[in-house]
Amino acid sequence: MSAAGQEPKTPQPRPAVLAMPEYHPPLAGRSALRLDFNENTFSPSPAVLRRLRQITAEELTIYPEREPVERAVAQHLGLQPDQLILTNGVDEAIHLVSCAFLDEGDEALICTPTFFMYDVSISLMTSALRRIQADDTLSFPFERFLAAITPRTRLIILASPNNPTGATIRREHLLAIAAAAPQAVILVDEAYFHFHGETTLGDLATTPNLMVARTFSKAYGLASLRIGMLAGDPQLIRYLRKVSSPYNVNGVALAILPDAVADDAYIDWYAEQIRVGRERIFAALRELQVRTWPSAANFVLMDIGPRHRQLCSLMRGRGVLLRDRSSDPGCEGYVRITVGVEEHVTRGIAALRESLAEMNWTPAEGKGRA
Numbered sequence: 001m002s003a004a005g006q007e008p009k010t011p012q013p014r015p016a017v018l019a020m021p022e023y024h025p026p027l028a029g030r031s032a033l034r035l036d037f038n039e040n041t042f043s044p045s046p047a048v049l050r051r052l053r054q055i056t057a058e059e060l061t062i063y064p065e066r067e068p069v070e071r072a073v074a075q076h077l078g079l080q081p082d083q084l085i086l087t088n089g090v091d092e093a094i095h096l097v098s099c100a101f102l103d104e105g106d107e108a109l110i111c112t113p114t115f116f117m118y119d120v121s122i123s124l125m126t127s128a129l130r131r132i133q134a135d136d137t138l139s140f141p142f143e144r145f146l147a148a149i150t151p152r153t154r155l156i157i158l159a160s161p162n163n164p165t166g167a168t169i170r171r172e173h174l175l176a177i178a179a180a181a182p183q184a185v186i187l188v189d190e191a192y193f194h195f196h197g198e199t200t201l202g203d204l205a206t207t208p209n210l211m212v213a214r215t216f217s218k219a220y221g222l223a224s225l226r227i228g229m230l231a232g233d234p235q236l237i238r239y240l241r242k243v244s245s246p247y248n249v250n251g252v253a254l255a256i257l258p259d260a261v262a263d264d265a266y267i268d269w270y271a272e273q274i275r276v277g278r279e280r281i282f283a284a285l286r287e288l289q290v291r292t293w294p295s296a297a298n299f300v301l302m303d304i305g306p307r308h309r310q311l312c313s314l315m316r317g318r319g320v321l322l323r324d325r326s327s328d329p330g331c332e333g334y335v336r337i338t339v340g341v342e343e344h345v346t347r348g349i350a351a352l353r354e355s356l357a358e359m360n361w362t363p364a365e366g367k368g369r370a
């Protein structure tokens, strides 16, 4: 019965669902050069493609078994199998951690701007989400973040490198946060690890409230197969196994994953393409006098100013997709470009030069120049 004594006419979700934000990434019509979603712009490893072609009809009829592949991935990362769970992308990892560790009223802390799915999964569980806004440098606001921790803080999610800023968090800062909140899970999202090279995975054994998430959607080029992982203390991983479906990861992803992780040479090659391409994009943007922020990921954020939509639309007209991040808090006028393989970077830079020239863009339009 509603307050007015009337039965609702349609099913109503929990109030938390009504109140939570919606995430509608612009996925339609992405047949152009995809410099908008930070994907691998090229291909997964040839070893993965070979294994995919060998998948039999019978393999598809079987419920997927996660554990043997978890052993292979754990071994590759120097972890014990009970320190790791495979997930349906990092998206599911975030969801599982939020479900397992948050109750209504518990505080969760994230910085902003950051990856939007943290907001979605946390808001489903608690209304006490606190977002610590980065200043204009978009670097991680360590002191303010530390000061925001309270005895009620139960979950902290931090991406390093962060999306959409590209900023990293120093390992000492992550460890200081973990030490300041022993009652909270500190989830470090290392989705862009391969383009940065620094990790806090080695601290798991000595930091029982630390967890690390990794995805196979970015450097590995497997976004479509939805596969990621979470590593942490075996006790924390046991709780997550309770919350997760035993079949959360599909059998095709499980079949190819051992070949994907075994091909280190491919990942090294792809990461090097990105490091070189990122420097080329920074150099081009310096020349064009577009303000950027340091990035350790496979994307660069640019300050375009009030005509950010026009730039995205002109780029689309030239067959190159960018991601308008203007609605992220503190990012008004900012546009993100994904770094791809050499040929894609060349096309992206050429289209940027032409589009900025066509719109007679001037550096004074960016906020930092005003």
Ligand SMILES: Cc1ncc(COP(=O)(O)O)c(C=O)c1O
Pocket: 037, 038, 088, 089, 090, 091, 092, 115, 159, 162, 163, 189, 191, 214, 215, 216, 217, 223, 227, 228
């Ligand atoms: C920081 C961050 N974490 C996680 C993800 C999503 O990862 P997955 O595809 O494994 O769900 C993204 C995707 O853009 C991201 O930027």
